Amino acid sequence: MKNRLRELRTEREWSQARIAELLNVSRQNIIAIEKEKYDPSLSLALDIAKLFELPVEDIFLKHG
Amino acid sequence: MEQESPTSIAKRRAKLVRRFAGDFILAGAFVAAVFVSKSITEGDPTNSHGALAALLPAIILTAWFLFLARQIRDYGEFEQMIAVRAVAIAGAVTVWSASVWGLFILMAGAPTLPLVMAAPFAAFVYSAVHTTLSASFR
Numbered sequence: 430m431k432n433r434l435r436e437l438r439t440e441r442e443w444s445q446a447r448i449a450e451l452l453n454v455s456r457q458n459i460i461a462i463e464k465e466k467y468d469p470s471l472s473l474a475l476d477i478a479k480l481f482e483l484p485v486e487d488i489f490l491k492h493g
Numbered sequence: 494m495e496q497e498s499p500t501s502i503a504k505r506r507a508k509l510v511r512r513f514a515g516d517f518i519l520a521g522a523f524v525a526a527v528f529v530s531k532s533i534t535e536g537d538p539t540n541s542h543g544a545l546a547a548l549l550p551a552i553i554l555t556a557w558f559l560f561l562a563r564q565i566r567d568y569g570e571f572e573q574m575i576a577v578r579a580v581a582i583a584g585a586v587t588v589w590s591a592s593v594w595g596l597f598i599l600m601a602g603a604p605t606l607p608l609v610m611a612a613p614f615a616a617f618v619y620s621a622v623h624t625t626l627s628a629s630f631r
Contacts, residue, residue, distance in 0.1 A: 446501045456501060458571035461630040470570050 431490040435463040437481050452476050512564065519557040520616065526550035527609060554612055575626045583619035587611060 438448050445463070449456045454473065461467035468489075469477065478485040530546035565576045591611060597603035 444498070446498055454569050455571060456505070457627070457630065458569060461571060464630075466630050467571060467574075473570060 430468045431465060432462060433488050433490070434459070434477065437483070437488065438463075448480075451480060515560055515564070516557075516616070516620075519553065519560055520613065523550055523553045523557060523612070526553050550609075557612075557616075571630075575623060575630070578626055579619050579623040582622045583615050586618045586622075587615040590614065 434448075438445070443451075445456050445459045449459045452459075452473065458467070458469075458473075462469055474485050474489060478488055481488060526549045530549050533546045534543050561580075565573055565580070568576055594603065594606065598605055
């Protein structure tokens with residue numbers, strides 16, 4: 430699933446390690462999400478949305 | 494992929510060391526227990542303590558499985574996904590290998606292998622699959 434995590438993270442000048450720490454997940458998890466190789470769970474997606482103060486659908490974009 | 498900070502690298506390596514240290518210790522204990530139990534039963538012509546001797550490595554093997562299960566339970570969602578996939582693949586490969594080898598034993602006179610090899614074989618496959626899956630997400 431396409432997502433804007435990397436774009437939103439770099440806008441705030443946060444490192445992958447920093448955002449991983451904020452979300453209480455591993456850096457490898459963040460890398461996999463940014464590379465669109467892994468779709469986060471609903472819980473994590475909501476945490477990401479809350480962190481960036483955006484709706485989930487503004488961050489994660491379903492194909493087609 | 495951005496450069497990883499030295500702190501992040503150190504934390505990640507410490508986590509890996511803890512994980513593998515537990516595996517190596519329990520694997521080593523299991524192998525040692527098998528040899529100890531075997532030597533007990535070989536020194537006993539009546540094999541009166543056979544069942545008790547088998548209990549020692551069986552308990553260590555159980556502890557190893559519980560250690561793995563606890564690790565997987567405590568993982569974050571991403572690491573848990575990789576670990577569960579690795580367990581499923583390792584289990585399938587082990588069952589397939591045992592069945593195929595069994596067919597060769599039955600029909601082609603292949604040498605029998607002790608069933609005790611199943612757990613170490615599965616652990617080896619799990620490690621290989623886990624490493625491969627982790628690398629595929631980078």
